[in-house]
Amino acid sequence: MDRFPNGIPPPDRRKPKLPYRRGLKVQITRHIPPPPFGHGYVREATRRGLLSFNELAKYPTASQYCLENPYPSTEPHPNKTVHTLEIVDVIAAEDGRGPQLVACRLHYDIGPLFVAKIYDPLYYDWFSCDNIWLADYEYSREAAAYARAEQAGIDGVYIPEYHGCWVFSMPFLGKPVATREVRMIL
Numbered sequence: 448m449d450r451f452p453n454g455i456p457p458p459d460r461r462k463p464k465l466p467y468r469r470g471l472k473v474q475i476t477r478h479i480p481p482p483p484f485g486h487g488y489v490r491e492a493t494r495r496g497l498l499s500f501n502e503l504a505k506y507p508t509a510s511q512y513c514l515e516n517p518y519p520s521t522e523p524h525p526n527k528t529v530h531t532l533e534i535v536d537v538i539a540a541e542d543g544r545g546p547q548l549v550a551c552r553l554h555y556d557i558g559p560l561f562v563a564k565i566y567d568p569l570y571y572d573w574f575s576c577d578n579i580w581l582a583d584y585e586y587s588r589e590a591a592a593y594a595r596a597e598q599a600g601i602d603g604v605y606i607p608e609y610h611g612c613w614v615f616s617m618p619f620l621g622k623p624v625a626t627r628e629v630r631m632i633l
Contacts, residue, residue, distance in 0.1 A: 461510035
């Protein structure tokens with residue numbers, strides 16, 4: 448069954464143009480990632496299952512799907528400090544790509560340059576699968592790998608230095624005003 452009768456999806460009037468470009472500034476806070484799940488892990492009862500093709504067919508646009516299916520919530524991080532992150536260069540960012548990779552700085556500093564891996568399901572390949580589930584799956588597994596490497600003392604030795612998991616809000620276009628949570632690893 449084709450999701451779109453003529454093979455062409457309807458225009459997505461609430462989806463902004465890919466925002467992950469040089470100059471973007473967002474307010475980020477620490478985030479506790481969900482436990483890793485999927486192949487090789489015991490799935491938590493609190494994680495929602497993968498939506499079927501028929502369930503996905505109920506959503507004609509990626510923005511409607513993301514509005515109505517937010518990430519499953521996680522425990523709030525005790526550190527509520529807000530930081531400003533500014534993208535200073537794009538490493539790999541494209542609509543339909545999956546995770547976006549950017550070079551960034553905190554607080555407009557000329558200090559250290561960081562790499563952010565951004566898991567925004569609105570910019571995953573909308574036609575292939577349940578993007579919220581996939582973004583959460585990839586984020587949770589990578590966060591667990593970095594945390595384990597950090598605990599083992601190999602953080603920054605054999606792998607890039609891990610600066611934690613973060614979350615920020617990004618808007619949808621149009622009315623009513625709405626935002627979505629976006630997760631990332633720094």
